[in-house]
Each structure stands twice: as C-alpha cells, then as structure tokens.
Amino acid sequence: MxxxxxxxxxxxxxxxxxxxxxxxxxxxxxxxxxxxxxxxxxxxxxxxxxxxxxxxxxxxxxxxxxxxxxxxxxxxxxxxxxxxxxxxxxxxxxxxxxxxxxxxxxxxxxxxxxxAPYKRINVQKIRDPEEESLIFICQSEGYPLAEVSWHDRKNPNISMVANTTFELTNDGLFNITSILQVKQSISGNYTCVFWNKKLNENTSAHVSALQLDYVGESASVYEKKFxxxxxxxxxxxxxxxxxxxxxxxxxxxxxxxxxxxxxxxxxxxxxxxxxxxxxxxxx
CATH class of the missing domain: 2.60.40.10 (Immunoglobulins)
Structure with missing residues (x-):
C-alpha cells in the first residue's frame, strides 16, 4: 500500500x-x-x-x-x-x-x-409639478446588503428623508432602490452612495436637479464589469x-x-x- x-x-x-x-x-x-x-x-x-x-x-x-x-x-x-x-x-x-x-x-x-460589489448604479430623476418637488431614484444590485446614503453640498447627509427598500433576486442578489424627494426650490447636485460593509467598498452616483424632464429620465452612471x-x-x-x-x-x-x-x-x-x-x- x-x-x-x-x-x-x-x-x-x-x-x-x-x-x-x-x-x-x-x-x-x-x-x-x-x-x-x-x-x-x-x-x-x-x-x-x-x-x-x-x-x-x-x-x-x-x-x-x-x-x-x-x-x-x-x-x-x-x-x-x-x-x-x-x-x-x-x-x-x-x-x-x-x-x-x-x-x-x-x-x-x-x-x-x-x-458581489455594487458596481453599477442606475439613476432616475423626475420632476413632480403637482407636489412641486424633485424625485431622485438610485437602484443597484449586489451582495451582501448595502447601506445607502444621500449627500449634497449643503447637507452632508440627507439620508433621513430618503426611502430605501430592497428585494432578493432569483440569483440571490439584493436589489436595492433608494428614493429621495426634495422641494423644487432646492436645486443642486446630489450623490447617492452604496456602502458595502463586507467588502469595505463605496460606490456612488451623482445626479443634478438641472434640466429635468417631467417624465422619468434614466441613466446608468457607473459600470465596471469584472x-x-x-x-x-x-x-x-x-x-x-x-x-x-x-x-x-x-x-x-x-x-x-x-x-x-x-x-x-x-x-x-x-x-x-x-x-x-x-x-x-x-x-
């Protein structure tokens, strides 16, 4: 043997x-x-x-x-x-x-x-004339569950007024959607940040209140596929x-x-x- x-x-x-x-x-x-x-x-x-x-x-x-x-x-x-x-x-x-x-x-x-890092953030921006407000939406998929925060120049963290939800996909990823609604009179640039604590990684997307359409305008603002x-x-x-x-x-x-x-x-x-x-x- x-x-x-x-x-x-x-x-x-x-x-x-x-x-x-x-x-x-x-x-x-x-x-x-x-x-x-x-x-x-x-x-x-x-x-x-x-x-x-x-x-x-x-x-x-x-x-x-x-x-x-x-x-x-x-x-x-x-x-x-x-x-x-x-x-x-x-x-x-x-x-x-x-x-x-x-x-x-x-x-x-x-x-x-x-x-799975949150490498791609999809952004949607909408103007609501009835509410006289601006609506910003950030969506991304990854794993494990990430924390989402919002920032602008005047307010370092405005996440408390955002609504963030998530669901599990068939592939086992977390599909996270975060919605920020601000008054139309408050113009400026906003940033949504996905913080993946497990990977110690931040992924961010920038959206502007300028040149908004009345219907949703979608864009993929960050992508890196590996x-x-x-x-x-x-x-x-x-x-x-x-x-x-x-x-x-x-x-x-x-x-x-x-x-x-x-x-x-x-x-x-x-x-x-x-x-x-x-x-x-x-x-």
Whole structure:
C-alpha cells in the first residue's frame, strides 16, 4: 500500500500564491478517486463532481452542477487535481466537502463565500409639478446588503428623508432602490452612495436637479464589469505543489513539479461577482 500521498489545504482570498511540499512518488491515476460535494445549511448534500479510480463518474452529479463542474484531466496527468466551476452564482456559496482516496483517504470541509460589489448604479430623476418637488431614484444590485446614503453640498447627509427598500433576486442578489424627494426650490447636485460593509467598498452616483424632464429620465452612471473567481481546492500528490492564478478558467489546482498560473476572469449573468474563500481546519 502506498504512503499517504496528498494534502488538503485551503485557498484563502484572492491574488495569492501558495507553495507546498509533499512526498515524492509516481502518480497512479487508476488508484485515485476524488469526490466533491456541496453541503447545505440543512445538511443536504449535492454531488458536484466525482472521479472514481481515474475515471469520471457523473451518474450522481447534481443537475445544478451539470455542465458547470469538471476536473481538468490534462492537469491531472501532471499530478494536479483541478476542479473547474463555471457560471458561478450567489447560490454556490456554502460548505464544500472534498474527499481524496489514494491508497489512504482524507477529507476537508471548505466554505465558499461569494460577494458581489455594487458596481453599477442606475439613476432616475423626475420632476413632480403637482407636489412641486424633485424625485431622485438610485437602484443597484449586489451582495451582501448595502447601506445607502444621500449627500449634497449643503447637507452632508440627507439620508433621513430618503426611502430605501430592497428585494432578493432569483440569483440571490439584493436589489436595492433608494428614493429621495426634495422641494423644487432646492436645486443642486446630489450623490447617492452604496456602502458595502463586507467588502469595505463605496460606490456612488451623482445626479443634478438641472434640466429635468417631467417624465422619468434614466441613466446608468457607473459600470465596471469584472468577475474574479477562486474556488476551494484539494491539493493532491506531488513533490512540489503550487497554486497560482492563470487567465483561463476557474480551477482548483495542485500538482507536482512546476505549477502554471491558475485563475479566472469572466462575467456571470451580468452581475459583478468576486469570491472570497475561507476554510475550517483539516479534520
């Protein structure tokens, strides 16, 4: 029976480089089995991906991951267990269980946390002649729930007169709408600010009371679309393992020898999403 040939370690946060040392050995794929599962808060399990004795086995793969999760076999040949998860959604957040069997078995629970910045603010401005007032509307989507504040030059914070509501979208994002109504005689420039405390990030939009139409005038005032993905990883057999970023696809990578860069940058359902990964100690 071969010696224990692998380690399970977390990948934490973005833009990191992790180097690991393991024992030397020739990898035998026919002895290798890998299983990824997602564990819900109700302890319900979804099979994400399964490799059994070197062969892909998708018979029990959950439909939610069908066509989205796969193991990069060319990386596996070089001693790298690389799980690729595409079209990442907010609902992918949660606990994952990774099990590797290679002569001996080991496993690890990893928590995947998804955060979506409020990168795009849609602005609508309306003049209400009956009320002799101006109405400003700011709307954006993100995660987790952001705080919205309003400012102008004369009043640093006029949020107390604003009405802010939110609802959850089908993708698990918070759709926030904030409405500010001021008297028509009070002209000037106004700023709505979305404060994402979890990401320590402010996104703002500026609206002017000048040149308002009687009907709603909409505009997208800020947009920056990036999707940064890094997913938890099982680090497999090899004399030298490294996890780094590469412009290709979202992967979980570990290998022996020289490790190429691994990362992913794309867009999912029009939402700006960044992933932060934390994990519990090895059990």
């Amino acid at each position: 071969p010696r224990k040939m692998f380690k399970l370690l977390p990948v934490v946060l973005l833009d990191i480089q992790l180097h690991l040392m393991t024992v030397d050995s020739q990898l035998n794929l026919k002895m290798l089995s890998i299983l990824w599962k997602r564990i819900s808060s109700k302890q319900e399990e979804k099979e994400v991906y399964k490799l059994h004795k070197g062969q892909e086995d998708l018979m029990q793969q959950d439909p939610d991951y069908r066509g989205r999760a796969n193991l990069l076999h060319n990386e596996l040949q070089m001693g790298c267990s690389a799980l690729n998860l595409t079209n990442v959604k907010m609902t992918d957040a949660g606990s994952f269980l990774c099990v590797i069997n290679y002569g001996e078995a080991d496993y690890k629970y990893i928590t995947l946390e998804v955060k 999707l940064f993905l890094i997913i938890p990883i099982c680090l497999l057999v090899s004399p030298f393992l490294a996890v780094v970023r590469k412009k290709s696809s979202t992967t979980l990578c570990s290998r022996r020898g020289n490790c190429r860069n691994v990362s992913h940058s794309s867009r999912a359902n029009g939402a700006d999403v960044s992933l932060e990964i934390t994990s519990s100690p090895l059990i």
